[in-house]
Amino acid sequence: xxxxxxxxxxxxxxxxxxxxxxxxxxxxxxxxxxxxxxxxxxxxxxxxxxxxxxxxxxxxxxxxxxxxxxxxxxxxxxxxxxxxxxxxxxxxxxxxxxxxxxxxxxxxxxxxxxxxxxxxxxxxxxxxxxxxxxxxxxxxxxxxxxxxxxxxxxxxxxxxxxxxxxxxxxxxxxxxxxxxxxxxxxxxxxxxxxxxxxxxxxxxxxxxxxxxxxxxxxxxxxxxxxxxxxxxxxxxxxxxxxxxxxxxxxxxxxxxxxxxxxxxxxxxxxxxxxxxxxxxxxxxxxxxxxxxxxxxxxxxxxxxxxxxxxxx
Ligand SMILES: Cc1ncc(C[n+]2csc(CCOP(=O)(O)OP(=O)(O)O)c2C)c(N)n1
Ligand SMILES: [Mg+2]
Numbered sequence: 374x375x376x377x378x379x380x381x382x383x384x385x386x387x388x389x390x391x392x393x394x395x396x397x398x399x400x401x402x403x404x405x406x407x408x409x410x411x412x413x414x415x416x417x418x419x420x421x422x423x424x425x426x427x428x429x430x431x432x433x434x435x436x437x438x439x440x441x442x443x444x445x446x447x448x449x450x451x452x453x454x455x456x457x458x459x460x461x462x463x464x465x466x467x468x469x470x471x472x473x474x475x476x477x478x479x480x481x482x483x484x485x486x487x488x489x490x491x492x493x494x495x496x497x498x499x500x501x502x503x504x505x506x507x508x509x510x511x512x513x514x515x516x517x518x519x520x521x522x523x524x525x526x527x528x529x530x531x532x533x534x535x536x537x538x539x540x541x542x543x544x545x546x547x548x549x550x551x552x553x554x555x556x557x558x559x560x561x562x563x564x565x566x567x568x569x570x571x572x573x574x575x576x577x578x579x580x581x582x583x584x585x586x587x588x589x590x591x592x593x594x595x596x597x598x599x600x601x602x603x604x605x606x607x608x609x610x611x612x613x614x615x616x617x618x619x620x621x622x623x624x625x626x627x628x629x630x631x632x633x634x635x636x637x638x639x640x641x642x643x644x645x646x647x648x649x650x651x652x653x654x655x656x657x658x659x660x661x662x663x664x665x666x667x668x669x670x671x672x673x674x675x676x677x678x679x680x681x682x683x684x685x
Contacts, residue, residue: 390433390606391606391607392669393432394425394428394429394432394433394606395668395669396669397428397432397465397468398424398425398428398638398668398669399665399666399668399669400464400468401420401424401427401428401461401464401465402420402421402424402638402639402665402668403662403665403666404464404477405417405420405421405460405461405464406653406658406661406662406665408460408463408464408477408480409460409480409652410652410653410654410658411478411480412480412481412482413652414480414481414489414652415460415480415481415489415652416457416458416460416489416649416650417460417636417639417642417648417651417652417653418635418636418642418643418648418649419455419457419458419460419461419533419635419649420458420460420461421461421635421636421637421638421639421642422562422564422603422633422634422635422636422637423455423458423461423531423562423603423633424461424637424638425603425604425605425606425609425637426531426560426562426603426609426631426633427461427462427465427531428465429606429609429610429613430451430529430613431465431466431469432465432469433606433609433610435610435613436449436451436529437449437526437527438451438469438497440466440469440470440471440496440497441470443471443496443497447524447525447526448526449526449527449528449529450499450512450515450519450526450527450528450529451499451529451531452499452500452502452508452511452512452515452528452529452530452531453491453498453502453508453531454502454505454506454507454508454509454512454530454531454532454533454536455502455505455508455531455532455533455536455562456490456491456501456502456503456504456505456508457489457490457503457533458491458531458533458562459487459488459489459490459491459492459495459498459503460480460489462491462497462498463476463477463480463487463495464477466495466496466497466498469497471495471496471497472486472495472496472497488503489503490502490503490504491503499515504540505533505536505539505540506536506538506539506540506541506542507540507541508530508531508532508536509530509532509540509541509542509545509546509549509559510540510541510542510544510545512528512529512530512545512557512559513545513548513549513554513557515528516528516549516554516556516557516626517552517554519556520552520554520555520556520620524556525556525617525620525621526556527556527557527558527616527617527620528554528556528557528558529558529559529560530557530558530559530560531560531562532559532560532561532562533561533562533564533567534561534562534563534564534565534566534567534572534584534587535566535567535568535570535572535581535584537561537584537587538567538581538582538584543594546591546594546596547594547595549594549595549596549626550591550594550595550596550625550626551595553595553623553624553625553626554626555619555620555622555623555624555625555626556619556620557626557627558613558616558626558627558629559591559596559626559627559628559629560628560629560631561587561628561629561630561631562603562631562633563587563603563630563631563632563633564633564634564635564644565635565644566635566644566646566649567581567649568649568650569646569649570646571646572584572585573585579646587628587630588600588628588630591628592628595625595626596625596626596627596628597624597625597626597627597628598627598628598629598630599612599627599628599629599630600629600630600632601629601630601631601632602631602632603631603632603633604633604634604637609631612629613629635648635649636648638664638665638668639653639660639661639664639665640660640664641653641657641660641661641664642657642661
């Protein structure tokens, strides 16, 4: 798998680029499954929900990053507020060269640099998260500093939807809106599920209070908003185009609601209450593997079921 960051050009909508991104997404899902099975830990459905968004951001030339200089001062700051999604970000960071792919073998292990939740000592991870609800206040503070220092880097804050029940999100949103933090881009992975409950279909006591309409709530707090299909590269690139110019134009902070499916890509786990903390095994695992293998027909070596430590 090439480690080249794909260029940001009009080619984004081209079939070739879409095919490359689909291939990356397939590889990320396969790698997440291997890591989780090997470690007997990790949030697989969480990672599958966010895959296309992270693949587009990291391989599609949206984020300005340098894997050889993770602390490059001019980098965009990407904050994975839904820290349990780390398992789905680590393969991408490794593939891009932030750290060796062999580190993926030790996901969640003793002395690992890759925790179940994202931690700041991992190259490419900005802040520790996983205690949900605290990424946005941190992102807001960093964005404020960027504006005061007249920098052109952007701060991306990637939130879970049920995470919006927690922490100091709304306090931070009020502040971000009132200060017109034009360099702040919030993305909500709107998979409509938390751990065991749904966010808008209140059928059991495990379901949370209704979150809809998420976009209108943020708009009321002073954000511009966009709602997209978080599995469509065409919609993702459209929503993430021209964001850096928003700083010079003094725009409002931006919220992108990305409608997704929890467990996307493995129907056996899609949109079910059961899977948030579980790692599939047996027939479920085989079904998931087979479906992901079929997702991109040109993937080489797809028939070979590699050992956990082989990530190519
Ligand atoms: C402060 C805090 N409370 C509870 C948890 C337990 N927890 C882990 S993941 C999760 C649900 C997250 O749902 P969501 O933010 O929608 O993420 P996703 O669906 O993308 O996994 C919860 C409640 C936590 N990590 N932190
Ligand atoms: Mg969710």
